Amino acid sequence: MAPKKKVVQEKPVLLGRPGNNLKSGIVGLANVGKSTFFQAITRCPLGNPANYPFATIEPEEARVVVPSPRFEKLCEFYKPKSEVRAFMTLYDIAGLTKGAHSGEGLGNNFLANIRAVDAIFQVVRCFDDADIIHINEEVNPEADLQIIHDELRLKDIEFATKHLEGIEKITKRGGQSLEVKQKKEEAELVKRIIQLLEDGGRVANQKWTTKEVEFINAMFLLTAKPTIYLINLSERDYVRKKNKHLLKIKEWVDKHSSGDVIIPVSVSLEEKLAAMESDAERDEYCKELGASSALPKIITTMRQKLDLISFFTGGPDEVREWTIRRFYTAPQAAGVIHTDLERTFILAQVIKYNDLVEYGDEKSVQAAGKLLQKGKDYFVEDGDILYIKAAEGKAR
Helix, strand or coil, X not given: CCCCCCCCCCCCCCCCCCCCCCEEEXXXXXXXXXXXXXXXXXXXXXXXXXXXXXXXXXXXXXXEECCCHHHHHHHHHHCCCXXXXXXXXXXXXXXXXXXXXXXXXXXXXXXXXXXCCCEEEEXXXXXCCCCCCCCCCCCCHHHXXXXXXXXXXXXXXXXHHHHHHHHHHHHCCCCCCHHHHHHHHHHHHHHHHXXXXXXXXXXXXXXXXXXXHHHHHCCCXXXXXXXXXXXXXXXXXXXXXXXXXXXXXXXXXXXXXXXXXXXXXXXXXXXXXXHCCCHHHHHHHHHHHCCCCCHHHHHHXXXXXXXXXXXEECCCCXXXXXXXXXXXXXXXXXXXXXXXXXXXXXXXXXXXXXXXXXXXXXXXXXXXXXXXXXXXXXXXXXXEEEEEEECCEEEC
């Protein structure tokens, strides 16, 4: 009887730029709390944000530590000489204004900066403060959401229309060549995208085939970027979990950006916590307040939206958390450690994080038959602990 043919799982193509070094940008209208949020989340002060539009002209960049109880547990387990955490790259992008898509304010620069990131934190102001000017003279979160939604959408319509014109120059030549056939398929897709945008939709919130995703990724559309809506509340509203705008914001997101995440946050509280000298002081303040920082949830949720996962290498010398994109193969994960390991990859020994915690040590994991040998077609899973064997050495 002939042996069964091994079925190799096809690797999905994810929406967005390939690679694992992905970036998130903080956007919003002027004076909604973007730069203060950036200072709090990075604990890297840029100076006091000025109380007028366009206080931020060039995007500021920082790396944010990824909260990771698993990493901390592995450090307790291995007691390594060196501990290397995972990071997420974050940009503070200057405020958008109505008409940005046509160059109003500093619109062209702002939209170019948004195009350069892979996902968006959109800060939405839901607090009243007479000392902080609102660019539209009133706190109206739904109107603010609509302005940014429309600016990104209109810029994408402009870009997609120009892209379609370029495609149609090829399709009008006629003929049956493979290039013409592919361009005709792409033209039909771009027409659908333009119609979607004109109807008020976003590319990121639709289902696309693998082939369509490949076309879309080459266009770098603004509305193809996953978005997390950060609802900036006063400290009082954040603690009591109430605000008159929250229900209407949810209704707006469900209608215009279905599937994207809403996270309430108090930037003023986060700023206060960031200024404290120790974690113990922050923990005590949060305990008295009856609330906790939203930053860990914000960071981990964005990683999920970007399809980023972690694998670990561990031993007495070093424990390190590595960031990769979902559906990375074992050789690709090895390449994140060092390019030579991908090129000369032989196999990966894999321990599941939960198995290590359950059995207590690597020898017990192996004795239980839980030490896995994986080849080149293995998709690394979140939480895997890898030991790479390669022709030019091995790495843990």
